[in-house]
Amino acid sequence: MxxxxxxxxxxxxxxxxxxxxxxxxxxxxxxxxxxxxxxxxxPAPAAESAAPPAAEVAQPEADEADGGEQPDDDGQDDGAITVEVDGKAVQLTKEQIAEAYKNAQQSADSARATSEATEARKQADAEAQKAREARDTYAQKLATDTAAEQRILQDAAAQLTDELLESDPVAYMKLQRTLDARYAKLQQDQAELQQITHARQQEHEQAVKTYQVEQKKLLLDKLPHWKDEAKAKAEVGQIKAFLEAEGFTAEEVGQFGDHRLVLLARKAMQLDQITSKAKQATEKIAGLPPKVERPGNKNVRPTDGRTVAMKRLSSSGSIDDAAAALSLL
Structure with missing residues (x-):
């Protein structure tokens, strides 16, 4: 140009x-x-090709030289928050918050699963109970019907006589076929009733076993030392002997399946043992000659409390006084 x-x-x-x-x-x-x-x-020259004014050129070195502050990576906000727990300020990081939320979610899921399982078990038990009741009702009706049918067939079989055969062979054969069909149906009903009875017996045996396991666990929770079979056997023998001495039969003692009855019998046995020992101690002390103190003896030994304890026991007869007297022997 x-x-x-x-x-x-x-x-x-x-x-x-x-x-x-x-x-x-x-x-x-x-x-x-x-x-x-x-x-x-x-074409017109591109705007980018034009050199910018000197005043608008960025000078990073000059900014750093002027003391401009650079971002500090270590001082970045890590998401920590301060919350109040039991009246105290506690600072939690993002990781701690996430972990707490995860634990709370797991606890909620576990509680929900347990609740759902419990509800499902309740529904299953209710449905099973309804099925058992319907089966028992059917079994009762079946037993009544089979008993009645058996009596009817016995009466009908008496009609199959030689006279009927000679006088009316067709009627005889017809009656015989009818009785044979009804006998077959009766045998089928009796077999079904027998199966139902067998199933009910098995369910009863299983329920008894489950009950015994539950009661044993409850009993061991109350008497942990019974986990030692030797100690448990010895103490059970004492309880049985005590109950039989009180008039219970061996069969009645064997029916003590409820752990509460066992605990009650054990306490009664222990109370009887304490009362017997207290009575023996009272008789022993009563048979001792009175102690004579010499006059003028200044070195009188103070009493150890046995006499006072035994007098208190004689007047009250309580278990606490008996235990106190036994502790001084």
Whole structure:
């Protein structure tokens, strides 16, 4: 482009002629005009290519030199929050909050699963109970019907006589076929009733076993030392002997399946043992000769409390006084 003009956007800007050039600001010559027209078709220079002003150039080094603060990675917020627990401020990190939420969610899921399992078991038990009741009702009706049918067939069989056979063979054969069919149905009903009875017996035996296991666990929770089979056997023998001495039969003692009855019998036995020992101690002390103190003896030994304890026991007869007297022997 001729130095006399330059592009500003897309419009040429014309300058006056330089010194030494002709024209003196007159009209353009043919070459200059052609050059100017060609400049109109040239694309405008890209905005990015223009050099930015010196004042707008970023100077990172100058910023650092001016003491500008740089972001501190160690001082970033880690999401910790402060909460109040039992009146104390506690700071929790994101990891601790996430772990606490996870534990709470697991506890809630476990509680929900336990509740659902309990409800499902209740529903299953209720449905099973209804089925057993329906089966028992059917079994009772079946037993009644079979007993009645058996009596009817016995009466009908008495009609199959030789006289009927000779007088009316067709009626005889017809009655016999009818009785045979009803006997077959009776045998089928009796077999079904027997199966139901067998199933009920098995259920009863299983229920007894389950009950015994539960009662044994409850008993061992109350008497942990019975986990030692030797100690348990010895004490059970004492309880049985005590109950039989009180008038219970061996069969009645064997029916003590409820752990509460066993605990009650054990306490009664222990109470009887304490009362017997207290009575023996009272009789022993009552048979001792009275102690005579010499007159003027200043070195009198103080009493150890046995006499007072035994007198109290004789007047009250309570278990506590008996235990106190036994502790002094």
């Amino acid at each position: 001729h130095p006399k003009y330059y592009m500003s956007g897309r419009k040429p800007v014309f300058h006056k002629p330089y010194e030494g050039e002709s024209g003196g600001g007159g009209a353009l010559d043919a070459d200059a005009a052609a050059t100017a027209m060609a400049a109109l078709d040239e």
